[in-house]
Amino acid sequence: MVAAAWERFTGHRWLPKAAVVVLAAVLVAGFLLVRSERRDAHNAEALETACGGVLPRETVRGLLPGDETWELRADLDLTGPSGRGPRTLVRCSLDWGQYGGLELAAVPVLDVPLSGVRPDDLMSASTAKEPDWATAYRTATTQVTADCPAGLPGYPRPVTRFRVHASLGYDDGAEVAGAAGELGDAVAAVANHVRDRGGCGGAAVEPTDVRPPPAPVEDPDEESDAVPPSCRWFRPGMLDGRAWGRDDREADGVMGDDADVCSLSVRRSKPASRYDLTAGVTSVSWRGPLLPEVRTAYGAELAALSRDPEPEPESDEKPYALAVWAESSCSGRRTLSRVRVETAAASLAADRADRILDAYLASSDCRAVKVLGKVWK
Secondary structure (H helix, E strand, O other), rough: HHHHHHHHHHHHOOHHHHHHHHHHHHHHHHHHHHHHHHHHHHHHHHHHHHHHHOOOOOHHHOOOOOOOEEEEEEEEEOOOOOOOOOOOOHHHHHHEOOOEEEEEEEEEOOOOOOOOOOOOHHHHHHOOOOHHHHHHHOOOOEEEEEEOOOOOOOOOOOOOOOEEEEEEEEOOOOOOOOOOHHHHHHHHHHHHHHHHOOOOOOOOHHHHHOOOOOOOOOOOOHHHOOOOOHHOOHHHHHHHEOOOOOOOOOOEEEEOOOEEEEEEEEEEOOOOOOOOOOOEEEEEEEEEEHHHHHHOHHHHHOOOOOOOOOOOOOOOOOOOOEEEEEEEEOOOEEEEEEEEEEEOOOOHHHHHHHHHHHHHHOOOEEEEEEEEEEEOO
């Protein structure tokens, strides 16, 4: 009976071929199912391991391609008491395909050892190139700067801030709508992991604190290529100067986390003498860890401040410089500011210094301004 059935089956016109096709399909489906299960298990293990196992799995899984195998290319966690002041606190990278990848990193914000707080010192220090690990957050998908009031262990100088940034890229270069927002959960989780392991104290990082890095500021003004951002508050008319031309601008300045500085000069529109051809302004604001050093470096000048200091009799032999100091709160941070006006006429410096200081502080959104006094230099 079995032999007869087999004979009928093998003698059928299309049934054997159909059976082979069905069998092949079952085998392929089984193979794909097994491979898919193994891939899913592999991906789940990689996700559980990455970044100390603190990543929100469902959120991150929804951002990664489910039909790809994720490889944990980098996984480093140097937080906690065992750390020795590393440049990288946490780093993890999940890659797939040829170019796809998710990378998260936490790095300390290291304050450069003070080389001086005077304008020339600050501008000289700004020419030093920051290392790539410290600037990667600027091109990340999203990032956050977190506070660590108690200080991270293992560093020779207090480290009270760190940054966490995440970058997400796909093989085809496509962007997933809302990826930056979804990554906020992962970045916050890593930030709080660093805070907990480092004993930072203070407030926890919330996903809403995580934002894409600010876009570079572009100024449509044709002067934007020549005038540094820290100097754009100034207008030549403040010192009866001629409008800047392309060939005669003299401005230099830098902006940083803890200090902004600008040094510039203008050509006088109606010089009173051959010594009155130019006038100069230097503005600088210090914040945070620089304030104690500023009070030390400028101790003698601060002690000599008065409301209406008397200059020496005017002379054609030398310029006059008047420095005005103020305390204020700028962008929510306690700030100490100094504006120095240099002209050939003491009367011009005395008449314009207050207005120039007001314009400078107003451009920085400074509140609760307290003018400390002036001093002739």
